[in-house]
Amino acid sequence: MICRRIIPCLDCDLAIPEGRVVKGVEFKQIRYAGVPWQLAKKYYEDGADEIVFLDITASHEKRETMVHIIEKTSENVFVPLTVGGGIRTVEDARKVFNAGADKVSVNTAAIKNPNLINQLAKHFGSQACVVAIDAKRRYVKSPRDAEDKIVVETPEGFCWFECSIYGGRQFTGLDALKWALEVEQRGAGEILLTSMDKDGTVEGYDIPLTKAVSEMVNIPVIASGGCGTLEHIYEVFNKTQATAALAASIFHYGTYRVKEVKEYLAKKGVTVRLE
């Protein structure tokens, strides 16, 4: 059986030539964490199952910088590489695939032009097309208050989830759960699901969100946003159908090594790849 994956995420600021990895809190405050290809190599050697690179500047002008980062990384890292941020067309995607990426992740461009998902799946295969969904809780008093939305019950009350674009700077009114179903139909191979409420808080993943999406779709869901401890990763695997957990700060700041996370999960009975 396919095992659960641990995926370090590198949020990349491409303002300097080699790029740099940063970590924001709730999509805002920024701290500096290292050089992308060096961190990727370290995590790979430590047992990461995949590495995700997100261009947080999502700028077209800096696209070549991301290509160089992926080229350099793929000389040293022999697990799948996913690249997201600012990919708007099949041509943008082709450039990062040629550089050595295995998957691209799209969010804003897919919401603005959903057909991009179909095109990416057709040209490169579903396995190469990840749709990133950045979801924010919108609380309602009762499910009747949002009848056109899929409402979920959380310990904090009823809510639906709204998709955001442009790295959390703009909201769309789009129901993240309905969008998840649509992207699967359009040929997405995977969903990278980030909770905007939890991201950067190190309080744990958004379990109701991850559970709802991972039970609704038949494609793998990567849980993201909020990871701060080993228990958080165990919790998201234990309570939801997510097949992968993405984390950033716990690895960047050395709280845990990838290897420690996996050894911990294996002891708790979770199927993981140990080398």
Add this chain to the structure above:
Amino acid sequence: MSDLQTNRKVKVTIIDYGMGNIRSVYNALKHLGVDVTIISNPSNLPLEKIIIPGVGGFEDGMRNLKPFIPSIEKLLDLNIPILGICLGLQMFFEESEESLNVKGLGFMKGKVVKIRTNLKLPQIGWNKLTIRKRECPLFKDIENGYVYFVHSYHAEPEEDVVVATTNYGCEVTAVVWKNNLYGVQFHPEKSGRLGLKILKNFLEL
């Protein structure tokens, strides 16, 4: 990672027949410290180990590979090791359910069929390799472990060539071996240290 370098002077050729990205395979071989050549011109195929990678459909694959077939058959006659990866493995067989009107290379008896499973296709991800025949030289110093798969079809051989399998709701052919012909359904270039070790064992044949 120095323990993964080969200490022999090995030469290997990757066949670039326009089926998917070969950069990852090239990078993995460079990382292992061997002399790698990429060949896209069929008449230049040297008499040394070759790797046939490939992602995509069976029909496109066979059409693009066609000009290389006489050279590949010559290597086969000379008993020079050949490694097929993913689609490269599938083309070793006689035919594929994916395109029934197209003949495969026929180096191994049997056909390629869609994976008969209740689980989602394609199979994408890390799955456990179960080694069935330890004597296959690709498995030297290798234990059962996880490797990275991306596929919907797999080989159903009619001769005894399966040396490793994986379970995806049913038994799936993962590695085949016949004389000096080797095929891996997974992507060793994306399978971490285990994948690199399998490539290294091929290079050291």
